Amino acid sequence: MSLVNRAVKTQRGLAYAYYFAKALPNKPTLLFAHGFPTPAYVWRRQITFFEQQGFGIIAPDLLGYGGTDKPTDPKLYVGSGLAQDIVDILDQEGVSQVISVSHDWGSRVVSRIANYYPDRLVACAFLGVGYGPPASNYADPITQSAQIKSLVGYDVLAYMQYFVEPNAHVLMEKNFDSFFSLLFPLKRATEEIWRENMCEAGKAKVWIESNRTTELPEYMTAEDKEYYTHALVGGGLSAPLCWYQVLVEQYNAEDDAKIPEEAYVLQKPVLFVAFNKDPIGLPTRMFAMATHEQYVKPDTNLTNKAVEGDHWALLSHADEVNTLLLEWIEGI
Template identity: 60%
Template sequence: MDTTRTGFKTTKTQRGFTYAYYFTASSPSKPTLLFAHGFPSPAYLWRKQIAFLEPLGFGIIAPDLLGYGGTDKPTDSKAYVGSGMAQDVVDILDAEGIEKVIAIGHDWGVQVVSRLITYHPNRLLAVALLAVGFLPPAPVGVDFTAAIKERLGYDAYAYQRYFVEPGAHLTIEKNFDSFFSLLFPLPKSATQPEDIWLENMCVDGKTKAWIEGNRTTELVAYISPEDKEYIKKILLDGGMEAPLAWYKVFLSGESAADDTKIPESAAIISTPLLFIAFTDDTICLPELGYETHAACVQPQSNLTTKAVEGDHWALLSNAEEVNEVLVEWIEGLKVSV
């Protein structure tokens, strides 16, 4: 993946947003892969997967999603509703003349892929979800962070309440190295006995204390200093208010209101689905995805589940294993394009 961004193209979507995206055309008979990243990295998150899959002849579309990189950065959370972002992605496919893709999502990118499933299943050959399982339509008036706390026994999404506080984006920008240390944490070990996410992202008030206290750690092994500086520059050039709007649209109830447009039948997935669970992910526990897919994927023969050892960022730390799982599954689909 060209990190100088000369490999990126731009297009304007029907909603009037300009999107930047990395694109390479597929070889004959090979499908195009759509990569949807999450928070807080732009399309650069997928560099190890793209570097492996692109030379095999697969087409690649990896957009900087709304709020990131070279894409527009609205701060109105309503711009981030699922129906709108799914349509934006379809507009990118149309700009390149791509009828169908295999969509691959991680973290909040799974929200985008989930809404492609519910609104545009005819554009999908198959889907692969990493760390986070399919996100069915959100019920109106339900505090999903409280529901997760009750289900898991701890406040897994406590950090999100800080992310939507007024002015949080300014503190994160000011103390960016602290934010980065928290989001890409050192693993628990004999020399580092703290479970950083469990103790600082899953306890109310602790994320705020970490960042306002400007606490930092050394870089985790799978992030190079160059990686960090690239992500830091991309995020700070555009500011953190737009990326954090992904959380605001959910916690405000705007996302649930938007989801009321989805018919009940659309939440049943008939597309082949691969779920790659990351076994040491404190927040996106594998069993949450397992339970959702047992209820939503029909027939179950369309479901493939794999577990990779690693935390939320195993697509970076265990990239070789993730890549092998992806390519084996893609080639096993025998899709025609």
């Protein structure tokens, strides 16, 4: 099963692959923005659900993934460029406005669309990771890691120190099953595995070096795993890891400095869905709540919900997530 049926070359000269379905009359178009290390395929359960009800769909393989170009220059992954690429896709399909639904790193893309092109958004739904104001939530992850550790007691972003190492992708590709097991562990063991191996310095690398694996999580089939393997090993992990590299090299902070301060505040309806059993996202939820209080009008524009799932609740709790999204969309 593939979730791309269209292609476009953006103004930056980058080829993007994406899934498109035209909305029925009086139905909005939804933009789905994925994170690491998943191409648009991760949204398949949301896409199927909403397309059957007549919603339009735009779900790109974001830069570095799937059928989209995979440059390894981190400078190409700055927020202004990623936002422009998505707007180019909207223009290609003649879609003036969308309701965005984002997860993980996809939330950074939508955040920058909201800053640079707010008129293209009807509303924004952030899953797991909330709105990231310019040069704030996504600034230097090493500094942020120490700040969060002081508050929650463990190093939420420890794994990033390995992800930004030169040639980290080589070991990940060589021991891909181990990398995949670490990112998609058994649902019942996610909190333990991530706390011990993603949230302690050096442990993520040790996991993959030792080629440790688990069974597939309950929400993933062998066919799903085959799709991810083909997409990630075939295209390589060097490009997806640029999403982390762009932060530590400060290209993102320099790019965010171009955004005027008055554009920081979101004027559109926002839904934030916390994934309560995500040991990395749980502390992030605390920061998202504080950020939203400052940059989203809480009395009129902000809706907070929660799902008792881990980082991949959009897969393991797809029906619940879809219902929350649909109720919110219908209420806009």
